[in-house]
Amino acid sequence: MTQQIYTYQPDYAAPPGDLIQECLDELEISARELARRCGRSGKLISEIIAGKAPVEPETALQLEKVLDVSASIWINMEAAYQLHIARQSESRSLAASYDWAKMFPIKELAERNYLRKVSDKSKQVQELLIFFGVGGVKACEEKIEDLLQVDFRTSEKFDADRSALASWLRIGEKRAMEIEAKAYDRDVFLRTLVGLRKLTRARVDDALPKIEARCAEAGVAFVLEKALPKARASGASRWLSPHKALILQSGRYLTGDHFWFTFFHECAHLLLHSRKEIFIDLGSGPGSATPKQEAEANLWASEFLIPSAAMRKFQSSFEGAEGEVKEFADELDIAPGIVVGQLQHNGVLRHHQLNHLKERLTWGANP
Known part of the structure:
Protein backbone atom coordinates (compact mmCIF):
# COMPACT_ATOMS: atom_id res chain seq x y z
CA MET A 1 0.00 0.00 0.00
CA THR A 2 3.01 2.26 0.21
CA GLN A 3 3.32 4.99 -2.40
CA GLN A 4 7.02 5.10 -3.20
CA ILE A 5 9.22 7.08 -5.60
CA TYR A 6 11.78 4.65 -7.00
CA THR A 7 13.29 6.84 -9.74
CA TYR A 8 17.07 7.11 -9.77
CA GLN A 9 18.23 10.09 -7.75
CA PRO A 10 22.02 10.65 -8.05
CA ASP A 11 23.69 12.43 -5.15
CA TYR A 12 25.59 14.74 -7.50
CA ALA A 13 24.66 16.96 -10.47
CA ALA A 14 27.11 19.09 -12.46
CA PRO A 15 26.11 22.66 -13.32
CA PRO A 16 26.01 23.51 -17.05
CA GLY A 17 29.00 25.77 -16.45
CA ASP A 18 31.27 22.72 -16.12
CA LEU A 19 30.42 21.59 -19.65
CA ILE A 20 30.70 25.15 -20.97
CA GLN A 21 34.21 25.37 -19.59
CA GLU A 22 35.11 22.03 -21.21
CA CYS A 23 33.86 23.37 -24.55
CA LEU A 24 35.85 26.57 -24.12
CA ASP A 25 39.01 24.62 -23.34
CA GLU A 26 38.49 22.44 -26.41
CA LEU A 27 37.85 25.47 -28.66
CA GLU A 28 40.65 27.41 -26.97
CA ILE A 29 38.54 30.51 -26.47
CA SER A 30 37.86 32.60 -23.37
CA ALA A 31 34.63 33.22 -21.53
CA ARG A 32 34.83 36.82 -22.69
CA GLU A 33 34.98 35.65 -26.31
CA LEU A 34 32.03 33.33 -25.73
CA ALA A 35 30.08 36.26 -24.30
CA ARG A 36 30.92 38.37 -27.35
CA ARG A 37 29.81 35.63 -29.76
CA CYS A 38 26.56 35.09 -27.84
CA GLY A 39 25.88 38.78 -27.55
CA ARG A 40 25.70 38.54 -23.76
CA SER A 41 27.59 40.31 -21.01
CA GLY A 42 30.87 38.87 -19.83
CA LYS A 43 29.60 38.96 -16.23
CA LEU A 44 26.58 36.76 -17.07
CA ILE A 45 28.67 34.13 -18.86
CA SER A 46 31.19 34.10 -16.01
CA GLU A 47 28.40 33.58 -13.47
CA ILE A 48 26.89 30.77 -15.56
CA ILE A 49 30.28 29.03 -15.75
CA ALA A 50 30.66 29.45 -11.95
CA GLY A 51 27.16 28.01 -11.34
CA LYS A 52 25.93 31.29 -9.90
CA ALA A 53 23.47 32.12 -12.70
CA PRO A 54 21.09 29.75 -14.52
CA VAL A 55 21.08 28.97 -18.22
CA GLU A 56 17.87 30.53 -19.50
CA PRO A 57 16.20 29.25 -22.73
CA GLU A 58 17.42 32.27 -24.73
CA THR A 59 21.00 31.68 -23.57
CA ALA A 60 20.68 27.95 -24.32
CA LEU A 61 19.75 28.75 -27.92
CA GLN A 62 22.78 31.04 -28.24
CA LEU A 63 25.12 28.40 -26.76
CA GLU A 64 23.68 25.88 -29.21
CA LYS A 65 24.84 28.00 -32.14
CA VAL A 66 28.24 28.94 -30.74
CA LEU A 67 29.28 25.66 -29.06
CA ASP A 68 27.35 23.24 -31.31
CA VAL A 69 25.67 21.60 -28.32
CA SER A 70 21.88 21.24 -28.42
CA ALA A 71 19.89 23.81 -26.43
CA SER A 72 17.92 20.94 -24.88
CA ILE A 73 21.15 19.61 -23.34
CA TRP A 74 21.84 22.95 -21.66
CA ILE A 75 18.24 23.23 -20.44
CA ASN A 76 18.19 19.65 -19.12
CA MET A 77 21.54 20.08 -17.37
CA GLU A 78 20.29 23.27 -15.74
CA ALA A 79 17.05 21.61 -14.65
CA ALA A 80 18.90 18.62 -13.21
CA TYR A 81 21.31 20.87 -11.37
CA GLN A 82 18.59 23.09 -9.92
CA LEU A 83 16.58 20.02 -8.87
CA HIS A 84 19.67 18.63 -7.16
CA ILE A 85 20.20 21.89 -5.28
CA ALA A 86 16.52 21.92 -4.27
CA ARG A 87 16.74 18.31 -3.05
CA GLN A 88 19.75 19.15 -0.93
CA SER A 89 17.97 22.11 0.59
CA GLU A 90 14.81 20.09 1.20
CA SER A 91 16.81 17.26 2.73
CA ARG A 92 18.31 19.61 5.31
CA SER A 93 14.88 21.07 6.07
CA LEU A 94 13.24 17.64 6.42
CA ALA A 95 16.03 16.37 8.67
CA ALA A 96 15.35 19.34 10.95
CA SER A 97 11.72 18.17 11.21
CA TYR A 98 12.61 14.65 12.35
CA ASP A 99 11.54 15.27 15.95
CA TRP A 100 8.12 16.26 14.61
CA ALA A 101 7.93 13.05 12.58
CA LYS A 102 8.82 10.90 15.60
CA MET A 103 5.47 11.81 17.16
CA PHE A 104 3.78 9.59 14.56
CA PRO A 105 3.50 5.78 14.86
CA ILE A 106 6.10 5.19 12.15
CA LYS A 107 6.98 1.67 13.25
CA GLU A 108 3.35 0.53 13.22
CA LEU A 109 2.65 2.24 9.88
CA ALA A 110 5.68 0.49 8.40
CA GLU A 111 4.55 -2.87 9.76
CA ARG A 112 1.21 -2.34 8.03
CA ASN A 113 3.04 -1.43 4.82
CA TYR A 114 1.77 2.14 4.63
CA LEU A 115 5.27 3.60 4.56
CA ARG A 116 8.91 2.49 4.84
CA LYS A 117 10.92 2.77 8.03
CA VAL A 118 14.34 4.11 7.10
CA SER A 119 17.38 5.26 9.06
CA ASP A 120 17.93 8.49 7.12
CA LYS A 121 16.10 11.26 9.00
CA SER A 122 15.15 13.37 5.99
CA LYS A 123 13.90 10.33 4.06
CA GLN A 124 11.82 9.22 7.03
CA VAL A 125 10.10 12.60 7.14
CA GLN A 126 9.61 12.35 3.37
CA GLU A 127 7.97 8.93 3.80
CA LEU A 128 5.52 10.45 6.26
CA LEU A 129 4.69 13.32 3.91
CA ILE A 130 4.08 10.86 1.07
CA PHE A 131 1.77 8.86 3.36
CA PHE A 132 -0.31 11.96 4.07
CA GLY A 133 -0.16 13.02 0.42
CA VAL A 134 1.34 16.45 1.08
CA GLY A 135 4.42 18.37 -0.03
CA GLY A 136 5.74 19.71 3.26
CA VAL A 137 5.44 19.77 7.04
CA LYS A 138 3.21 22.86 7.10
CA ALA A 139 0.87 21.31 4.55
CA CYS A 140 0.85 18.11 6.62
CA GLU A 141 -0.23 20.01 9.72
CA GLU A 142 -3.03 21.60 7.70
CA LYS A 143 -4.03 18.15 6.41
CA ILE A 144 -4.15 16.84 9.98
CA GLU A 145 -6.31 19.77 11.05
CA ASP A 146 -8.65 18.94 8.19
CA LEU A 147 -8.80 15.28 9.25
CA LEU A 148 -9.46 16.05 12.90
CA GLN A 149 -11.36 19.32 12.63
CA VAL A 150 -10.79 22.25 14.96
CA ASP A 151 -13.41 21.52 17.64
CA PHE A 152 -12.02 18.06 18.28
CA ARG A 153 -8.45 19.26 18.03
CA THR A 154 -8.93 21.46 21.09
CA SER A 155 -9.97 18.57 23.34
CA GLU A 156 -7.48 18.03 26.18
CA LYS A 157 -7.93 14.26 25.98
CA PHE A 158 -7.13 14.40 22.30
CA ASP A 159 -3.74 16.14 22.39
CA ALA A 160 -1.66 13.05 23.28
CA ASP A 161 -3.37 10.99 20.57
CA ARG A 162 -3.28 13.58 17.80
CA SER A 163 -0.63 12.05 15.54
CA ALA A 164 -1.78 8.46 15.94
CA LEU A 165 -5.42 9.34 15.40
CA ALA A 166 -4.65 11.44 12.32
CA SER A 167 -2.61 8.55 10.92
CA TRP A 168 -5.48 6.11 11.46
CA LEU A 169 -7.92 8.47 9.78
CA ARG A 170 -5.53 8.91 6.86
CA ILE A 171 -5.34 5.13 6.42
CA GLY A 172 -9.12 5.05 6.23
CA GLU A 173 -9.11 7.84 3.67
CA LYS A 174 -6.48 6.11 1.52
CA ARG A 175 -8.25 2.75 1.62
CA ALA A 176 -11.59 4.36 0.85
CA MET A 177 -10.13 5.90 -2.30
CA GLU A 178 -9.41 2.40 -3.54
CA ILE A 179 -13.05 1.31 -3.13
CA GLU A 180 -15.18 1.79 -6.22
Missing part, protein backbone atom coordinates in the same frame (compact mmCIF):
# COMPACT_ATOMS: atom_id res chain seq x y z
CA ALA A 181 -18.55 3.09 -5.14
CA LYS A 182 -21.64 4.34 -6.89
CA ALA A 183 -22.90 7.87 -6.29
CA TYR A 184 -24.47 8.18 -2.85
CA ASP A 185 -28.20 7.59 -2.70
CA ARG A 186 -29.87 8.05 0.68
CA ASP A 187 -32.85 5.83 -0.10
CA VAL A 188 -30.60 3.05 -1.37
CA PHE A 189 -28.44 3.40 1.73
CA LEU A 190 -31.44 3.08 4.05
CA ARG A 191 -32.63 -0.05 2.22
CA THR A 192 -29.10 -1.40 2.41
CA LEU A 193 -29.03 -0.94 6.17
CA VAL A 194 -32.25 -2.89 6.57
CA GLY A 195 -30.61 -5.82 4.81
CA LEU A 196 -27.36 -5.45 6.74
CA ARG A 197 -29.19 -5.55 10.06
CA LYS A 198 -30.00 -9.20 9.39
CA LEU A 199 -26.29 -9.93 9.03
CA THR A 200 -25.82 -9.31 12.76
CA ARG A 201 -26.72 -12.98 13.21
CA ALA A 202 -23.78 -14.03 11.03
CA ARG A 203 -20.13 -14.06 12.04
CA VAL A 204 -18.56 -10.64 11.56
CA ASP A 205 -15.82 -12.20 9.41
CA ASP A 206 -18.48 -13.51 7.04
CA ALA A 207 -20.41 -10.25 7.07
CA LEU A 208 -17.51 -7.91 6.29
CA PRO A 209 -17.32 -8.51 2.49
CA LYS A 210 -21.08 -8.04 2.24
CA ILE A 211 -20.98 -4.82 4.29
CA GLU A 212 -18.31 -3.36 2.03
CA ALA A 213 -20.00 -4.43 -1.21
CA ARG A 214 -23.51 -3.32 -0.26
CA CYS A 215 -22.39 -0.01 1.20
CA ALA A 216 -20.40 0.73 -1.97
CA GLU A 217 -23.57 0.17 -3.99
CA ALA A 218 -25.15 2.97 -1.95
CA GLY A 219 -22.18 5.34 -2.23
CA VAL A 220 -20.51 4.60 1.11
CA ALA A 221 -16.98 3.20 1.46
CA PHE A 222 -16.71 0.94 4.49
CA VAL A 223 -13.23 0.39 5.94
CA LEU A 224 -12.20 -1.73 8.91
CA GLU A 225 -8.72 -0.84 10.16
CA LYS A 226 -7.28 -1.74 13.54
CA ALA A 227 -6.62 1.36 15.63
CA LEU A 228 -3.02 2.50 15.89
CA PRO A 229 -1.37 2.62 19.33
CA LYS A 230 -2.77 5.56 21.35
CA ALA A 231 -5.53 6.13 18.80
CA ARG A 232 -8.54 5.22 20.90
CA ALA A 233 -11.17 5.73 18.24
CA SER A 234 -13.86 3.14 17.73
CA GLY A 235 -15.27 4.68 14.57
CA ALA A 236 -15.37 7.67 12.27
CA SER A 237 -17.55 8.90 9.45
CA ARG A 238 -17.13 11.67 6.91
CA TRP A 239 -17.88 12.73 3.36
CA LEU A 240 -15.00 12.30 0.94
CA SER A 241 -16.95 14.10 -1.78
CA PRO A 242 -20.58 15.10 -2.37
CA HIS A 243 -21.13 11.63 -3.83
CA LYS A 244 -19.05 9.36 -1.60
CA ALA A 245 -19.01 8.87 2.17
CA LEU A 246 -16.68 6.91 4.44
CA ILE A 247 -17.36 4.78 7.49
CA LEU A 248 -14.16 3.78 9.27
CA GLN A 249 -14.13 1.34 12.20
CA SER A 250 -11.39 0.00 14.41
CA GLY A 251 -13.06 -3.11 15.87
CA ARG A 252 -12.31 -1.72 19.32
CA TYR A 253 -13.33 -3.95 22.27
CA LEU A 254 -13.49 -6.94 19.89
CA THR A 255 -17.11 -7.90 20.45
CA GLY A 256 -19.82 -8.30 17.86
CA ASP A 257 -22.36 -6.13 19.65
CA HIS A 258 -19.93 -3.21 19.86
CA PHE A 259 -18.96 -3.65 16.21
CA TRP A 260 -22.55 -3.49 15.00
CA PHE A 261 -23.62 -0.66 17.28
CA THR A 262 -20.62 1.39 16.13
CA PHE A 263 -21.46 0.66 12.49
CA PHE A 264 -25.06 1.85 12.77
CA HIS A 265 -23.97 4.77 14.94
CA GLU A 266 -21.66 5.98 12.14
CA CYS A 267 -24.42 5.39 9.60
CA ALA A 268 -26.63 7.66 11.70
CA HIS A 269 -24.09 10.48 11.49
CA LEU A 270 -24.18 10.25 7.70
CA LEU A 271 -27.96 10.18 7.62
CA LEU A 272 -28.70 12.82 10.23
CA HIS A 273 -25.88 15.32 10.32
CA SER A 274 -23.97 17.85 8.21
CA ARG A 275 -21.86 16.67 5.31
CA LYS A 276 -19.30 19.31 6.20
CA GLU A 277 -18.34 17.62 9.47
CA ILE A 278 -16.09 14.71 10.35
CA PHE A 279 -17.40 12.53 13.16
CA ILE A 280 -14.81 10.73 15.27
CA ASP A 281 -16.08 8.48 18.04
CA LEU A 282 -13.83 7.37 20.86
CA GLY A 283 -14.19 4.20 22.88
CA SER A 284 -14.67 6.40 25.93
CA GLY A 285 -14.79 10.12 26.48
CA PRO A 286 -15.91 12.90 24.13
CA GLY A 287 -15.38 12.62 20.41
CA SER A 288 -15.69 15.24 17.71
CA ALA A 289 -19.52 15.36 17.67
CA THR A 290 -21.54 17.61 19.93
CA PRO A 291 -23.40 15.92 22.82
CA LYS A 292 -26.66 16.47 20.91
CA GLN A 293 -25.28 14.82 17.75
CA GLU A 294 -23.90 11.88 19.74
CA ALA A 295 -27.23 11.40 21.51
CA GLU A 296 -29.07 11.49 18.17
CA ALA A 297 -26.71 8.94 16.61
CA ASN A 298 -26.94 6.68 19.66
CA LEU A 299 -30.74 6.84 19.68
CA TRP A 300 -30.97 6.15 15.94
CA ALA A 301 -28.65 3.13 16.18
CA SER A 302 -30.44 1.75 19.23
CA GLU A 303 -33.86 2.13 17.66
CA PHE A 304 -32.71 0.62 14.39
CA LEU A 305 -31.26 -2.44 16.10
CA ILE A 306 -33.91 -2.87 18.82
CA PRO A 307 -36.98 -0.61 18.89
CA SER A 308 -37.30 0.95 22.34
CA ALA A 309 -40.94 -0.10 22.71
CA ALA A 310 -40.00 -3.74 22.14
CA MET A 311 -37.07 -3.46 24.54
CA ARG A 312 -39.23 -1.92 27.29
CA LYS A 313 -41.79 -4.67 26.94
CA PHE A 314 -39.10 -7.36 27.07
CA GLN A 315 -37.37 -5.80 30.09
CA SER A 316 -40.62 -5.61 32.03
CA SER A 317 -40.84 -9.41 32.18
CA PHE A 318 -37.17 -10.35 31.80
CA GLU A 319 -35.91 -12.64 34.57
CA GLY A 320 -32.29 -12.84 33.45
CA ALA A 321 -32.31 -16.20 31.69
CA GLU A 322 -30.24 -16.93 28.61
CA GLY A 323 -33.20 -18.55 26.88
CA GLU A 324 -35.25 -15.39 27.19
CA VAL A 325 -32.54 -13.39 25.43
CA LYS A 326 -32.26 -15.91 22.62
CA GLU A 327 -36.01 -16.05 22.08
CA PHE A 328 -36.28 -12.23 22.02
CA ALA A 329 -33.34 -12.05 19.58
CA ASP A 330 -35.03 -14.60 17.31
CA GLU A 331 -38.22 -12.52 17.30
CA LEU A 332 -36.22 -9.44 16.25
CA ASP A 333 -34.05 -11.42 13.80
CA ILE A 334 -30.94 -10.03 15.47
CA ALA A 335 -27.86 -11.43 17.22
CA PRO A 336 -28.47 -12.26 20.91
CA GLY A 337 -25.20 -10.55 21.81
CA ILE A 338 -26.69 -7.22 20.71
CA VAL A 339 -29.60 -7.77 23.09
CA VAL A 340 -27.15 -8.52 25.90
CA GLY A 341 -25.16 -5.39 25.09
CA GLN A 342 -28.22 -3.17 25.31
CA LEU A 343 -29.44 -4.84 28.49
CA GLN A 344 -26.04 -4.17 30.04
CA HIS A 345 -26.12 -0.58 28.80
CA ASN A 346 -29.59 -0.12 30.31
CA GLY A 347 -28.44 -1.51 33.66
CA VAL A 348 -30.68 -4.55 33.47
CA LEU A 349 -27.66 -6.87 33.32
CA ARG A 350 -24.26 -6.37 34.89
CA HIS A 351 -21.36 -6.08 32.48
CA HIS A 352 -20.12 -9.59 33.19
CA GLN A 353 -23.49 -11.30 32.74
CA LEU A 354 -24.33 -13.38 29.64
CA ASN A 355 -21.21 -12.21 27.84
CA HIS A 356 -20.83 -15.68 26.34
CA LEU A 357 -23.70 -14.75 24.02
CA LYS A 358 -21.56 -12.02 22.48
CA GLU A 359 -19.38 -12.84 19.48
CA ARG A 360 -15.70 -12.48 20.31
CA LEU A 361 -13.57 -10.98 17.56
CA THR A 362 -9.86 -11.44 16.92
CA TRP A 363 -7.47 -9.60 14.65
CA GLY A 364 -6.22 -11.74 11.80
CA ALA A 365 -6.86 -10.79 8.23
CA ASN A 366 -10.00 -9.24 9.74
CA PRO A 367 -11.07 -8.83 13.38
